[in-house]
Amino acid sequence: MELLVAIAIGVMTAAGIYLVLRQRTFPAILGVALLSYAVNVFLFTSGRLALDMPPVLVGDEYATGTYADPLPQALVLTAIVISFGMTAVVVLMALGAYLSSRTDRSDIGGEAESEARP
Amino acid sequence: MEATSDMLPLIVALPFLGALLPGIVIRAGRDTCTWFTLFPTALALLMLLLHAPGVMAGEVYHWRLDWLPGLGLDANFFLDGLGLLFAGLILGIGLLIILYARFYLSKNDPMGQFFTYLLLFQGAMVGIVLSDNILLLLIFWELTSLSSFLLIGYWNHLPEGRQGARMALAVTGMGGLAMIGGMLILGEIAGSYDISVILQHKDAIQASDWYLPALLLILLGCFTKSAQFPFHFWLPHAMAAPTPVSAYLHSATMVKAGLFLMARLWPVLSGTPEWFYIVATTGLITMVIAAVIALFKDDLKGLLAFSTVSHLGLITMLLGFGTEAAALVAVFHIINHASFKAALFMTAGIVDHEAHTRDIKRLGGLRHLMPVTFVIATITALSMAGIPPLNGFISKEMMLKETTYAAWAGNPWLVPALATFGALFSVAYSFRYIWHVFMGPVRDDYPARPHDPGFGMWAGPALLAAIVVGIGVAPFVVEPFVNVVAGAVTGAPQDTHLKLWHGVNAALFMSIAAILGGALLLASHRALEAGWLRAGPPAAKAIFDAIVGAATRAARGLTDGLHDGSLTRFSAIFVVTVTLAGAIAWSTGEIGAPSRATLPIAIVPLIATVLLVGATLCLVAFHRNRLLALVLIGVVGLTVAVGFAYFSAPDLAMTQLSVEVVTIILLLLALNFLPRETPRESSGARRLRDGVLAVAGGGAVAALAYAMMTRDFALPSISSYHLANSYKGGGGTNVVNVILVDFRGFDTYGEIIVLGIAALVIFALTQTVLRGAGGRFLESQGRPGGEAGDRHPLMMVVATRVMMPMALMVGVYIFLRGHNEPGGGFIAGLIVAIALLMQYMASGFAWAEARQRVPYHSTIALGVLIATATGIGAWFNGVPFLTSAHDYFTVPGIAELHLSTAVAFDVGVFLTVLGAVMLALWSLSRMARRTGEPVNVEPMDVNPAADAASSREG
Structure with a gap:
């Protein structure tokens, strides 16, 4: 099972990197979104995988082995909400740039100019 | 003798507190503003003088407060003779300067700002001289660099002002950085950062291998601050400042900070050959070179600036000799120099103010037009030249005597000869200040008709001139004080007799030679000047600018190479760097065998x-x-x-x-x-490159994740603590929620604030875009529409209306159970936001917004405020911020109710999340409205009820 999760993280990261390296803003936003999924899942797995052991206390049982690790979950929970905030800011920046400059290219000058030529 | 005085921190704090006033009370007029500046200064001076009798009796006052004891940084102050002298100079001359500045500044100059800067500087200086902790001293040291930057650049419309300020900041700031290193080494050797402790460890410090590096670094700080060669060049450029600033910073106080520190650390640093050769040589060179340059300066303030550099060199040299007698002369000359040089700067300012020029070539004959100024300037300039019976004569005589005891590399006449040579030029430029400005025929081409200024402007320099004469005629008045201060510098009691007449000795002949030679130099000034100009000495500013320019170009080249503004480029650099770093760590580190099934x-x-x-x-x-x-x-x-x-x-x-x-x-x-x-615009090669980068990065992350998941924790996790204490300590069974609102509440508090800020940023961005070109573009586009027939379909409107209360109920339920079951403020906030969004989608944002009372900004603010209030509430229980409290109540007829303050915190989280999400989406919808999207009156496109009503009416 660990292998499957690792593959999922890897594929999402790779796709995220590839999209971030595109020259238009929208794919870059999608790339950032994918990267945040990957990072969140990665952080989550640092508590190791556990099946059917949600960290909700039952009775007087407090032992570590009987519950999933709650700490990464708490960290990831806020990370998910914050990544929404980040995505929203990036979207607005992209939108603002597009509306103000009439182009959704992320690179003006520099590398893009040389590569944009056919 | 030791004593505690609670007034010490107040003396330091008063100027800082006072700095708040002038900027405000300037509205009440310039005089009121001046009074409010004089008041804190005078009060601080008064409090200082209350300690004077004790200090004269040999008392040392202390005041201690632990600030950051873990770092050795404590707010410790102490006052001994040396501190008393400097603090007295700073506050006393400060008073005169404030009075002088009141009349010097023109109506167009923002006086409130000036006095604020001046008091900030004053506070920082007093802080330096009263600190008993070298780290605290460093803080004040940097503060003087900053506040003097503001003061030098006060006339920020003048390019010279700005350049001078930048140069001063660059040079003194660089020295300050070096000094931080030196002070840290010194503190490490002594085992304490308290000056009074460090002063006890002379032997340990001088025996240490780190003595020389520490000495060099500290001296770098002192030499840059006190404008010693080769760092002397910033001081003349700082003369672009208003004259009160030059008189205050560049004669009496700031440039003496370096001297102060050398004197303060004299007992532990001096006495070694390194100290003698570095300090005394630098001082001697500075003294001679600056005196020579000063003679050829046509700018009055330029002349005085170089003369200041020269005198600072003289004092540095005396401290460098490392003998107690020389240190005493240094102390005495600090007093004398402050008195005559501040007065001279002020007279230069008066001349500039009245004649509208400070170019010596355009002046002359002023003695008839400005008799009062002439008298003051003559007395003080003669003192600078070292003419009896003025105070400058006594200290210069004593200085020359000390040089005869100093053998440089076994050579007994080198130092005295060079010192006499410097003194000769010193006499020459002092005479020139009198002769070329005030003597000679009255001219008819002054830029303005000069006349003596009002009493307010000449009162300060006149008082100083009186002191110059007073000390000269009756040196025994200051004798006890000089002995106490010298005792504080050397750490041994001093009992030197100060007198005007020292008898016929070597120093007297050197003095006579200097005076005669100086007069001769002045007489042949014209010829010498021609030679000087032909020789074309190197301009320090050009060298400085070249160095700064080269550094800027190098920095820009590096930055532009890495970050040329191309997002894809530095994303690629980032991916490569991180992947490589990971690969290196992976290949060099050790990873154990998989330990987990x-x-x-x-x-x-x-x-x-x-x-x-x-x-x-x-x-x-x-x-x-x-x-x-x-x-x-x-x-x-x-x-x-x-x-x-x-x-x-x-x-x-x-x-x-x-x-x-x-x-x-x-x-x-x-x-x-x-x-x-x-x-599609990337080339095949580009896509291949990106693909390789992506696969490498993704593969690395996957490998890392797999390696991590197949191994157990290397160290015991703290999660078991959270599991064990979640119910007992936090009162909830959902450990994740308890961690969020209780164990790690402070983190969550930060997160909701960040989220709120993100939403406000989005709002501000939208506002900017709509106001600018973006808004016009949207208007020109028109509404995108035309793709869907119904904008607000009947079915969707009805369905979302029905779902609204249900969704809200689910939200409340999720919120309430959050502490014990999965749920909580974050999730509830999102669910309620979705419930509201459904209405917006169904009937349009404008329609929904018109029916919504509370703005989202306030929702965010309310959320953060509730969370803050909950956190602060803990203080009233005597526990740290955000410590939660909980208890169980039984509500008759319903159920056992569990109330925790964490629930209130969660309400804050809920409101912030709700507000932030809605504000972000609402901002986007405003853009749609800008395209001219119509605002519907009816909630849906086809409204059967309205249609029926209208048909009835029809």
Whole structure:
């Protein structure tokens, strides 16, 4: 099972990197979104995988082995909400740039100019 | 003798507190402003003088406060003779300067600002001289650099002012950085950062291998601050400042900070050959070179600036001799120099103020026009030249005598000869100040008709001139004081007799030679000047500018090479760097064998993985069709949510699910304005490069994740603590929620603030875009519409209305159970936001907004405020910020109720999340309205009820 999760993280990261390296803003936003999924899942797995052991206390049982690790979950929970905030800011920046400059290219000058030529 | 005085910190704090006033009370007029500046200074001086009798009796006053004891940084102050002298100079001359500045500054100069800067500087200087902790001293040291930057650049409309200020900051700031290093070494050797402790460890410090580095670094700080060669060049350029600043900073106080520190650390640093050769030589060179340059300066303030540099060199040299007698002369000359030089600067300012020029070539004959100024300037300039019976004569005589005892590399006449040579030039430029400005015939081409200024302007320099004469005629008056201060510098009691007449000795002959030679030099000034100009001495400013220019170019080249503004470029650099760093760590580090049994692969997760990987690959393949890409990323997000649920993280699953919904809505709204397709524009090679980078990065992360998951924790996790104490300490069984609102409440508090800020940023961005070119572009585009027949379909409106109360109820339920079951403020906030968003989608944002009372900004603010109030509430229980309290109540007839302050905190989280999400989406909808999208009156396109009513009427 660990292998499957690792593959999922890897594929999402790779796709995220590839999209971030595109020259238009929208794919870059999608790339950032994918990267945040990957990072969140990665952080989550640092508590190791556990099946059917949600960290909700039952009775007087407090032992570590009987519950999933709650700490990464708490960290990831806020990370998910914050990544929404980040995505929203990036979207607005992209939108603002597009509306103000009439182009959704992320690179003006520099590398893009040389590569944009056919 | 030791004593404690609670007034010490007040003396330091008063100027800082006073600095708040002038900027405000300037509205009440310039005189009021001056009074409010004089008052804190005078009060501080008074408090200082109250200590004077004790200090004269040999008392040392202390005041201690532990600030950051772990770092050795404590707010410790002490006052001994040396501190008394300097603090007295700073505050006393400060008073005169404030009075002088009142009349010097013109009506157009912002006086409130000036006095604020001046008091800031004053406070920082007093802080330096009273600190008993070298780290504290460093803080004040840097503060003087900053405040003097503001003062030198006060006339910021003048390029010379700005350049001079920058140069002063660069040079003294660089020295300050070096000094931090030296002070830290010194503190490490002595084992304490307290000056009074360090002063006890002379032997340990001088025996240490680190003595020389520490000495060099500290001296670098002192020499830059006190404008010693080769760092002397910033001081003349700082003369672009208003004259009160020059008189205050560059004669009496700031440039003496370096001297002060050398004197303060004299007992532990001096006495070694290194000290003698570095300090005495630098001082001697500075004294001679600056005196020579000063003679050829036509700018009055330039002449005085170089003469100041020269006198600072003289004092440095005396301290460098390392004998107690020389240190005493240094102290005495500090007093004398401050008195005559501040007065001279003020007279230069008066001349400039009245004649509208400070060019010596355009002046002359002023003695008839400005008799008062002439008298003051003559007395003080003669003192600078070392003419009896003025105070400058006594200290110069004593200085020359000390030089006869100093053998440089076994050579007994080198130092005295050079010192006499410097003194000769000193006499020459002093005479020139009198002769070429005040003597000679009255001219008829002054830029303005000079006359003596009002009493307020000449009162200060006149008082100083009186002191110059007083000390000269009756040196026994200051004798006890000089002995006490010298005792504080050397650490041994001093009993030197100061007198005007020293008898016929070598020093007298050197003095006579200097005076005669100086007069001769002045007589042949014209010829010498021609030679000087022909020789064309190197301009320090050009060298400085070249160095700064080269540094700037190098920095710019590096920065532009890495960050040329291309997002893709530095993303690529980032990916490569991180991947390489990971690869290096992986190949050089040790990784143990897998220590954890893996879970068997089940069929459902396998299908989910295939779905997720498939959707992600499709996303990459079809990302040019943006709507399709959105659908695919939705699939990825939902699969991740399901994965969280599967791996025992119900809270995460719920959060991910609701965030996914709002994210997709957000992106859909944004896509409304953006192009629908991404053009294909990358070359094949570029795509290959990006593909390689992506596979390398992704592969590395996957390998790392797999390696981590197949191994146990290297160190015991703190999670067991959270599990064990969640119910007992936090009163909740949902450990994740208890961690969020209780154990790690402070983190969460920070997160909601960040979220709120992000939402406000979005609002501000929208505002800017709409006001600028973006808004005009939107208007010209017109509404995108025409793609869907119904904008507000009947079915959707009715369905969302029905769902609204249900969704709200679910939100409340999720919120309330959050402490014990999966749920909580974050998730509830998102659910309620989705419930509201459904109304917005069904009937349009404008329609919904018109029915909504509370602005989202306030929702965010209220949320943060509630969270803060909950946190502060803990203080009233005598526990730290955000410590939660909880108890169980039984409400008759309902159930046992568990109340925790964490619930109130969670309300804050809930409101902030709700407000932030709504504000972000609302901002986007404002853009749509700008395209001219009509605002519907009816909630839906086809409203049967309204139609029926209208048909009845019809």
